[in-house]
Amino acid sequence: xxxxxxxxxxxxxxxxxxxxxxxxxxxxxxxxxxxxxxxxxxxxxxxxxxxxxxxxxxxxxxxxxxxxxxxxxxxxxxxxxxxxxxxxxxxxxxxxxxxxxxxxxxxxxxxxxxxxxxxxxxxx
Numbered sequence: 001x002x003x004x005x006x007x008x009x010x011x012x013x014x015x016x017x018x019x020x021x022x023x024x025x026x027x028x029x030x031x032x033x034x035x036x037x038x039x040x041x042x043x044x045x046x047x048x049x050x051x052x053x054x055x056x057x058x059x060x061x062x063x064x065x066x067x068x069x070x071x072x073x074x075x076x077x078x079x080x081x082x083x084x085x086x087x088x089x090x091x092x093x094x095x096x097x098x099x100x101x102x103x104x105x106x107x108x109x110x111x112x113x114x115x116x117x118x119x120x121x122x123x124x
Contacts, residue, residue: 003074005106010079013108014070017057026051030107037113038120062123064088077102089123096120 016025035044069084078101086093101110
């Protein structure tokens with residue numbers, strides 16, 4: 001049953017991101033969550049820091065970033081998303097993966113992005 005709630009919440013989180021509802025998106029995360037994006041020198045720790053970073057999400061994504069498909073690969077207290085996307089400099093698209101780990105309250109405790117960092121940098 002927890003698996004279904006995690007999947008439902010994750011889909012609602014992506015919808016909130018697309019709608020610009022950042023407070024709603026942050027509500028799916030635990031207070032002590034961590035966010036890891038490849039190439040960063042540090043890790044965002046805590047929902048407050050994560051929520052603050054969402055205000056400048058446009059700067060963290062390549063210009064014209066558009067998710068064209070999301071696939072969900074569930075595991076034990078985790079879901080891996082395979083994301084197909086396009087951007088201005090990658091009009092033919094690419095893929096990356098995002099791992100979401102959940103705590104016992106079904107809140108996201110960790111979000112970790114896996115991308116081709118050279119391609120990601122070139123997309124800017």
